[in-house]
Amino acid sequence: MYPPPISIASVIDARPLGAYRLRIFIVCFLVVLMDGFDTQAIGFAAKAMSSSLDIPIALFGQVFSAGLLGAMLGAFLLGPLADRFGRRWLLATSILIFSVFSLLTPHAPTLPELLLVRFLAGLGLGGAIPNLLALSAEYTPRPMRGMMTGVLYAGFPLGGAVGALASSHIVPHYGWPALFYLGGVLPLGLALLVIVGLPESLPFLLRRKDGQGAVRAIAARIAGRAPGSDRHVTYVDAEERVRGLPFRQLLSGGRLIATLLLWAGFFMCFVLLIVLVLWTPALLRGEGVAEHDAALVVALINLGSVAGTAAGGRLVDRFGPYLTLPMLFMLGALSVSPLGYVTQSLTSLAIAATLSGFFMGAGSSGLLSLAVLSYPSGMRATGVGWAMALGRMGQVTGPLIVGALLASGFSIKTIFLCSAVPAAIAAAAIFTLRVVRAAATTQGDTAAGAALPAALDGQ
Secondary structure (H helix, E strand, O other), X not given: OOOOOEEHHHHHHHOOOHHHHHHHHHHHHHHHHHHHHHHHHHHHHHHHHHHHHOOOHHHXXXXXXXXXXXXXXXXXXXXXXHHHHOHHHHHHHHHHHHHHHHHHHHHOXXXXXXXXXXXXXXXXXXXXXXXXXXXXXXXXXXXXXXXXXXXXXXXXXXXXXXXXXXXHHHHHHHOHHHHHHHHHHHHXXXXXXXXXXXXXXXXXXXXXXXXXXXXXXXXXHHHOOOOOOOOOOOEEOOOOOOOOOHHHHHOOOOOXXXXXXXXXXXXXXXXXXXXXXXXXHHHHHHOOOOHHHHHHHHHHHHHHHHHHHHHHHHHHHHHOHHHHHHHHHXXXXXXXXXXXXXXXXXXXXXXXXXXXXXXXXXXXXXXXXXXXXXXXXXXXXXXXXXXXXXXXXXXXXXXXXXXXXXXXXOOHHHXXXXXXXXXXHHHHHHHHHHHHHHHHHXXXXXXXXXXXXXXXXXX
């Protein structure tokens, strides 16, 4: 007599990570690190590229936006494709896309060509993150998913920091093209690692007619058993089955309000994160802060963001998203608002900058953890991809808003005060999400209740 079917989630949750799953996590972390490096490489090289290509530096705002727009569309398009065709190959394809167009960047001598290659590189970058977050989450025990998601996404600002250090040596000695050659060659190795070293999504394999054999082999490695020892076991995916197009399911089955509130949180959080990185140096210089000191402040924002991003998921695991995230965003608002008023004291400025990076970085990784936990496996990459796409849309919008405020005559102090508004709105969105969840639970609305992570009930 054959044993009863076993939920694959019970296998994932019952065992510590172990070497096999840590390898999956490390490969995904390296991809995020490379994503952060490549996304910010254009900023490190912009001044040298402007002189070399005879493109006015003022036009590089269009170049930055082209990459961010590509990343937004990549998250929109490639996340849903992964839910339908598998995570591993879509992740490898995304990496190859940004690798190829990073290598082509030095061979784009005119502004239109540069805009095109950066847009296409961004397309690959945008598709990589939601797919690897979904894949790593599916191999992580549920109680650790928030923490591991946060640590994983900390690779993005860390990649930017590595890029800053690398560019300070590479650009003066080898020229700006070398930065893009490095940012293109390394991902080729990562794409090979993904194809050879990463398994496919277990829920995806279970949806295939011939998937049981592959699932058994992976489950044996996770459990530390000999291959073939569970040949009579049938594995099943106990998570909610997604029928029809995953995107349509984001806005149905009681998920509409929850999804829109999550999107609002992502949009507002990423508006402020990109403004902190891109506009703070210029705004502080306008308040009389020395160039070196302004650069130091931005470095501290990035370092704070690395620490916060790593910690955010763990805080969500420990205290729940509906308590943690509104608090992080409100503390972020309080840290950002005084930046324009403490410019006479470098110490005060450094403290405010570090706290701003920490709280907003923690908020961003906490949001990612919430997105990962909010959707079943059949639509997880779609859900995370669209949430990330809304965040990318915020990245495109944020710099334009600050530019419009400056053009309208707003003082720099007022602009920093206004920068606290997106953080406050993000806090309000997640707090409302908590209210919606509580109301659905009280009224016995199982459809709306299912739209939010059941593992976080009561938090």
